[in-house]
Amino acid sequence: MRADGRKPDEKRPISIETDFVRTAYGSCLIATGNTRVICTASVEEAVPPFLKGKGQGWVTAEYAMLPASTTERKKRDGIKKDGRSVEIQRLIGRALRQAVDLKALGERTITLDCDVLEADGGTRTASITGAMVALTCAAERLVREKKLPISPIIHQVAAISAGVIDDEPCLDLCYQEDSHAQVDMNFVMNEKGEFIELQGTGEGRAFTKKELDTIMEYGEKGIRELMDAQREALGDRARYIAPKPLLLVATGNEHKLRELQEMFKDYYTLAPMTAVGFFGPIEENADTFAGNAAIKAEAVCEATGLPAIGDDSGLEVDALDGEPGVYSARYAGEHGDDEANNDLLLSRMEGKEDRSAAFKCALALKIPGKETIIAEGSCPGTILTERRGTGGFGYDPLFLYEPMNKTYAEMNAEEKNQISHRSRAAEMMRSIMSQLLS
Ligand SMILES: O=c1nc[nH]c2c1ncn2[C@H]1C[C@H](O)[C@@H](COP(=O)(O)OP(=O)(O)OP(=O)(O)O)O1
Ligand SMILES: [Mg+2]
CATH class of the missing domain: 3.30.230.70 (GHMP Kinase, N-terminal domain)
Structure with a gap:
């Protein structure tokens, strides 16, 4: 007592x-x-x-x-x-x-x-x-x-x-x-x-x-x-008192979610769209990364009434005229089969001398009642002849970032976030957002 x-x-x-x-x-x-x-x-x-x-x-x-x-x-x-x-x-x-x-x-x-x-x-x-x-x-x-x-x-x-x-x-x-x-x-x-x-x-x-x-x-x-x-x-x-505003992430890809959370953590709380009960599906039928990113962000914003950010990204390989590009996720047919996609990429690259490529990322931010904002980023690299590294997702093991002599899959999260296509897009997005606020 x-x-x-x-x-x-x-x-x-x-x-x-x-x-x-x-x-x-x-x-x-x-x-x-x-x-x-x-x-x-x-x-x-x-x-x-x-x-x-x-x-x-x-x-x-x-x-x-x-x-x-x-x-x-x-x-x-x-x-x-x-x-x-x-x-x-x-x-x-x-x-x-x-x-x-x-x-x-x-x-x-x-x-x-x-x-x-x-x-x-x-x-x-x-x-x-x-x-x-x-x-x-x-x-x-x-x-x-x-x-x-x-x-x-x-x-x-x-x-x-x-x-x-x-x-x-x-x-x-x-x-x-x-x-x-x-x-x-x-x-x-x-x-x-x-x-x-x-x-x-x-x-x-x-x-x-x-x-x-x-x-x-x-x-x-x-x-x-x-x-x-x-x-x-x-x-x-x-x-x-401004606890960070909430942004929903319009993705089904947990790797993207984690990377984006890290990139925006000083300014926003990023939660997956599933946190508010939205599971999609979202049809990605635009022919540009920016177009698909906008489709994702707008679908989630529309369904939830909350600000949402979408990411559409992929790999553009010079010797393949920019393929797989917007089709990166379904290159080998089934959406999101990373193993099959990497295998197909390796076979298409057989005998190719020019192995230069770039990862591209478009981020779209949709705030209710406002125009969608787009930011883009890219990162140059080289397609290897075999996989290296076990981290990351997607084409990470085949994508060599020359300045660090590491593939994305050999980098830890911090290293990848310093130079990746996604982090470059995020940087641009943050700068647009801060200009909007001031
Ligand atoms: O940092 C990356 N490291 C490796 N691969 C990556 C990366 N960024 C995009 N990619 C590849 C994965 C997938 O083959 C395609 C994205 O396809 P994309 O439709 O944008 O993403 P997704 O379907 O996995 O998730 P969602 O659409 O729900 O956001 O590009
Ligand atoms: Mg997708």
Whole structure:
């Protein structure tokens, strides 16, 4: 039984009041139980000396406890801050920097000030959760005042504590619990459930993996609830937290899906069309890669109402007048029989001296209500006389990329993605997309 009757995995009631400080660029008052913190975001049109001229901004934080925030008056921070406050403000800064694309912020600094009105445990985690809200308010204002074309926020960040009290794992410790906790942990996470920082100490005693697993589960649950509260408090402004937009991939080919996910991962979440229950079939009856890529993207967008990206690709061999080209997947008859396709290619190339070829890829992006966008890429290479390598798919084992003296099938994913026809098309697509957004 916990001091305040909460269940082990129950966090304290939370409230977040945005725009609490009217003079601040962005602000909120966050209350988690009796812990209350004023969080403000200030924007300055300059960066610290070490970032001057680098074309990026900075996010930093300061943390302080107000004198009456604890029962015994706490001395105001003078010129020299106490070690604990310094450690905490660094944590807050690190955590919130992960929420922001510093390049997109431009050469300006956002300072997040977290002043604890009342301390009842979990002040650092409340500071982070509140600072995220103040930061988002500031981002909205930067866009509203046309200082930025889009919000520089790329992740939602929140933090919570959990620990072990009287041998029982518990979420969100209040001060009374914290002061005699056997294990004390702080979780800082993003909206993808990834960890930004974990602080954990066995204070009274060491702790087991099993206890850690339970604490972790509680922490993750708490963070999800806090993120809902942040979004609720922000209302419309929650749009300025920009978890990556979803793009469906219009393909039945898992290799393509994986390659494309890697290429777009910094900007979009790519999910297979099957994730929303679309299985096709899609008839690829255009006579160009671009035409087929558009057919795929449009079919999935039409069926789901969601943005979709399609890939049509293939091999063009000079000595075969560009064959197999758009027919690459069904060169030997059956669509997607890689073995038969490679065999046929080898036999058609028998005795040919010119073995030069190029892999081609067209990507098509269809956003509901908008024109389809096409991007293309190609990669030159040579057709070998026998297979080399076991990775990849399709014609990978026969396609030698001379500068690396490796076939696609001998490359690891990272190597292939650096030079492949698909990655070149993806690069072009990303640049078109970023121009559209700005
Ligand atoms: O990086 C590649 N490495 C090896 N082979 C490749 C590559 N990229 C395309 N290719 C070959 C495979 C297939 O023979 C044809 C694509 O045919 P294509 O219709 O675009 O793809 P697919 O049917 O496998 O999947 P889907 O249409 O569902 O996207 O070109
Ligand atoms: Mg296909």
